[in-house]
Amino acid sequence: MNLLAVPGVVGVDVTPATLGSALERVDGLASAVLDTSPLRAGDTLVIISLSGRNALPVEMARTARTRGVKVVGVTSVAYAAQTTSRHNSGTFLKDHCDIVLDSKIAVGDAELTLDTIPAPFAPASTVVTTALMQAVLATTAAALADRGIEPPLLRSGNVDGGHEWNSRVMTEYGDRIFYRH
Amino acid sequence: MNLLAVPGVVGVDVTPATLGSALERVDGLASAVLDTSPLRAGDTLVIISLSGRNALPVEMARTARTRGVKVVGVTSVAYAAQTTSRHNSGTFLKDHCDIVLDSKIAVGDAELTLDTIPAPFAPASTVVTTALMQAVLATTAAALADRGIEPPLLRSGNVDGGHEWNSRVMTEYGDRIFYRH
Numbered sequence: 001m002n003l004l005a006v007p008g009v010v011g012v013d014v015t016p017a018t019l020g021s022a023l024e025r026v027d028g029l030a031s032a033v034l035d036t037s038p039l040r041a042g043d044t045l046v047i048i049s050l051s052g053r054n055a056l057p058v059e060m061a062r063t064a065r066t067r068g069v070k071v072v073g074v075t076s077v078a079y080a081a082q083t084t085s086r087h088n089s090g091t092f093l094k095d096h097c098d099i100v101l102d103s104k105i106a107v108g109d110a111e112l113t114l115d116t117i118p119a120p121f122a123p124a125s126t127v128v129t130t131a132l133m134q135a136v137l138a139t140t141a142a143a144l145a146d147r148g149i150e151p152p153l154l155r156s157g158n159v160d161g162g163h164e165w166n167s168r169v170m171t172e173y174g175d176r177i178f179y180r181h
Numbered sequence: 182m183n184l185l186a187v188p189g190v191v192g193v194d195v196t197p198a199t200l201g202s203a204l205e206r207v208d209g210l211a212s213a214v215l216d217t218s219p220l221r222a223g224d225t226l227v228i229i230s231l232s233g234r235n236a237l238p239v240e241m242a243r244t245a246r247t248r249g250v251k252v253v254g255v256t257s258v259a260y261a262a263q264t265t266s267r268h269n270s271g272t273f274l275k276d277h278c279d280i281v282l283d284s285k286i287a288v289g290d291a292e293l294t295l296d297t298i299p300a301p302f303a304p305a306s307t308v309v310t311t312a313l314m315q316a317v318l319a320t321t322a323a324a325l326a327d328r329g330i331e332p333p334l335l336r337s338g339n340v341d342g343g344h345e346w347n348s349r350v351m352t353e354y355g356d357r358i359f360y361r362h
Contacts (some may be wrong), residue, residue: 003193003194007194010193011192011194012184012192012193012196013186013188013192015360015361016213016360016361017295017360017361020359021338022304043203045207050264051339053339062182062229079339083339084337103340107337107339107340108336108337108339108340108343109262109337110336110337112319114322114323114326115196116323116326116327117322117323117326117334118331119334119336119346121318121319121322121332121334122315122318122319122322123315126311126315127308127311127315129310130210130311131305131308134303134304134305134307134308137302138302138303138304139291141298141302142295142297142298142302145297146297146299148301150298151298151302153298153300153302155289156288156290156291156298157202158232158234158260158263158264158288158289159288160229160291162289165300169271179196179197179199180196180197180198
């Protein structure tokens with residue numbers, strides 16, 4: 001699995017912090033990133049967006065599918081239902097996926113309330129989304145193994161033989177692991 | 182809570198992907214970042230490192246404490262016990278904290294095994310670390326409210342009045358929120 005980086009959107013250290021949200025509303029950004037990516041027909045693209053309401057995830061999903069790419073959306077159907085689309089089609093990420101993994105996070109992403117605090121707080125979306133993604137990778141590994149294919153998993157560099165293990169995977173799958181560029 | 186960014190280390194989109202791990206072993210990097218940060222005595226610094234074995238988290242914790250900063254380390258004591266330190270002091274992040282939040286992740290960060298897959302797989306550290314951090318923030322908000330202080334929490338921009346709410350927090354705490362630089 002490779003990261004398809006959208007500059008200014010995927011980094012946690014982007015400044016100003018509000019730039020990422022602003023870029024999510026820019027039409028054409030998704031297509032520019034796809035045009036210059038190594039993604040090809042037959043690949044699977046995982047798109048993560050809590051509401052899926054913005055131009056970036058909607059355009060990314062629609063454009064990728066026209067190129068023969070399978071789209072998995074990790075998004076909240078309930079969240080989308082409580083907001084309006086910001087894409088000119090009026091649709092959400094959930095509407096353009098081969099598979100939707102529904103995080104079921106409620107609008108506002110705030111799980112707790114307390115009498116002494118004037119608004120709900122405590123977001124859960126990162127924990128739930130990460131758990132979903134790890135579950136997908138683990139079950140995919142098991143499914144490949146069932147078919148007699150050794151899943152190309154990387155190991156921690158802190159365990160004995162970890163670096164040698166990873167070097168073998170990097171060599172064998174080097175043409176599909178884009179960690180240098 | 183602000184991000185103290187270490188260039189090349191905190192971003193998920195750093196290339197090559199191996200650069201982050203290499204930078205964690207560079208002596209002097211932590212001090213250079215602290216020297217140029219707005220961190221001051223009385224602040225709390227949260228340092229996240231699974232093993233805490235590398236120069237960056239160890240030096241960051243030690244240097245911050247000499248400046249009167251409280252250090253919270255989110256790390257695995259069990260992981261540290263199974264590795265050797267890469268810092269010239271021979272110590273780990275856990276040895277230089279005012280509070281250790283122990284993620285208890287086992288060495289290798291791989292929770293599952295399967296007869297048909299030749300190595301353990303399925304890391305849990307991101308889920309556990311994120312849940313710990315959200316629990317800290319939620320309990321801190323409640324503790325502040327108990328003292329009669331309204332916790333300066335931001336809200337989702339997708340809920341009614343969210344933007345106005347956030348503008349008020351940004352104005353009131355503007356001198357301690359570093360989201361532009």
